Structures are given as C-alpha cells and as structure tokens.
Amino acid sequence: MKKIDKSVADAYFKARNTIIVICLLIGGLASFGVVFFAESLQHIQFMGMPFHYYMAAQGAVVTFVVMLFVNAIVSDRIDRKFGINEEENVRLSAGKTVDH
Structure with missing residues (x-):
C-alpha cells in the first residue's frame, strides 16, 4: 500500500467525519425531532x-435508507478525491498473515 501524507490523511478524515456528523444530525432529526414536535405537526x-404519524410509521425508515445510499455515493467520491482505492487495498492485503 502506498504511503499517504499526513495532511492528506487529516483532510480525508475531516471530510469523512463531516459526513458522519451530517448523517447523525439528519437521523436524529428524522427520529427524535418529529417525536419532539409531534403535537405541533399533527395539523399538517x-x-x-x-x-408526525407518517414520519413515525414510514418516513424515518425511508429517510435512513436514502441516507445509506447517499452516504455510499459521497464516501466513494471522497475516496476518489483523496486517491483511496478500496479494491487495490483488498487485493494487496489478500492472503497475508501476521507473524508473531
């Protein structure tokens, strides 16, 4: 595997952590935000x-499934941007053992 410069690795992990935080915020809003505001949302x-009933019954699940696909697409773009090739890493590490 090729060595990655520390500044590139830091930028990569910052981008990945940003995506994780965004997904957690959207997931929290879809699950807890609707419940928290259920009384005011009952007229919509x-x-x-x-x-609020729709979001509890189906909307949150649909939101999470869509988030999974969006996360996969964005993660692949981030990997390409920083030169991370998952297939190459799997191929390079296949069959190797750790000596004790």
Missing part, C-alpha cells in the same frame, strides 16, 4: 394522514 397532512 401528508398523503391523507398526520405528518
């Missing part, structure tokens, strides 16, 4: 049912 109708 979405597909014929109260918005």
Whole structure:
C-alpha cells in the first residue's frame, strides 16, 4: 500500500467525519425531532394522514435508507478525491498473515 501524507490523511478524515456528523444530525432529526414536535405537526397532512404519524410509521425508515445510499455515493467520491482505492487495498492485503 502506498504511503499517504499526513495532511492528506487529516483532510480525508475531516471530510469523512463531516459526513458522519451530517448523517447523525439528519437521523436524529428524522427520529427524535418529529417525536419532539409531534403535537405541533399533527395539523399538517401528508398523503391523507398526520405528518408526525407518517414520519413515525414510514418516513424515518425511508429517510435512513436514502441516507445509506447517499452516504455510499459521497464516501466513494471522497475516496476518489483523496486517491483511496478500496479494491487495490483488498487485493494487496489478500492472503497475508501476521507473524508473531
């Protein structure tokens, strides 16, 4: 495996951590934010049912599934930007053992 400069590695992990924080915030808002504001959201109708009920029943699950796909796409772009090649790393490390 090739060596990565510390500044590049720091920028890579900063970008990855930013994506993780954004996903956690969106997930928290989808799960807890709707519950917290359920009383004020009950007057908003979405597909014929109260918005807070829809988000609790289906919306949060759909939000998480969409986030998984978006996270995978953004992570691949970050990896390409910083020259990280997962397939090459797997190929290089395949079959190697650790000597004690």
